[in-house]
Amino acid sequence: MGKVHNYIGWREAERWKCTRCGKCCEKYIVPLKFSEALTLTRKYGPVALNVNGKYYLTKKADGSCIFLNRKGPIAYCSIYLERPICCKLYPFHITRRPLKVGNPKSAELKWRGENIYLYVDSTCPGTGSGYPIRSLASKIIQLWGRYKSIP
Numbered sequence: 736m737g738k739v740h741n742y743i744g745w746r747e748a749e750r751w752k753c754t755r756c757g758k759c760c761e762k763y764i765v766p767l768k769f770s771e772a773l774t775l776t777r778k779y780g781p782v783a784l785n786v787n788g789k790y791y792l793t794k795k796a797d798g799s800c801i802f803l804n805r806k807g808p809i810a811y812c813s814i815y816l817e818r819p820i821c822c823k824l825y826p827f828h829i830t831r832r833p834l835k836v837g838n839p840k841s842a843e844l845k846w847r848g849e850n851i852y853l854y855v856d857s858t859c860p861g862t863g864s865g866y867p868i869r870s871l872a873s874k875i876i877q878l879w880g881r882y883k884s885i886p
C-alpha cells in the first residue's frame with residue numbers, strides 16, 4: 736500500500752465521514768509535537784520515537800500504530816480522546832498557498848478575510864460521502880491552528 740497522500744480540493748470531495756477502516760492508522764507514520772510526545776510517554780511509557788529531534792508514534796511489528804485495536808473490521812483508537820492532533824486532522828490538509836495539484840479554486844476557502852486552501856486525501860475511504868465538508872471546515876481550521884501553534 737502506498738504511503739503518499741493524494742490530495743484533492745474539498746469542493747471536489749464535497750463530503751467526508753470516517754468509516755473506521757483504520758487504514759490511516761496502519762499506513763502512516765504519525766508525527767508528534769514535543770508536548771504530545773511528552774504527555775503520551777509519561778502516561779503510556781515509551782510510545783514515542785525520537786528521530787533526529789523529531790517525534791513519532793511507535794508502531795507494532797505489523798506496521799500499524801501502537802494504539803490501533805480492531806473488533807472485526809472496525810478500527811478503534813485506544814487513546815481516541817487523547818489522540819495526536821495530526822490524527823484528528825487526517826484526512827484534511829490546510830495550506831496558505833495552493834498545492835500543485837488540480838484547480839486551486841477547488842480547494843479555496845475564505846477564512847477571516849483571506850484565502851486558505853483545504854485539501855482532502857482521496858485515498859481515505861471516507862472521502863466523498865458523509866458530512867458536507869463545508870460544515871466541518873471551521874473545526875478543521877481550529878485543529879490546524881492548534882497543530883501549528885503547539886511547541
Ligand code: SF4
Binds near residue numbers: 753758825860
Ligand atoms: S482512512 Fe479515513 S475512513 Fe479509514 S479510519 Fe482513517 S480517516 Fe477513517
Ligand code: SF4
Binds near residue numbers: 765803812
Ligand atoms: S493514535 Fe489512534 S488515531 Fe492516531 S494513528 Fe494511532 S490508532 Fe490511529
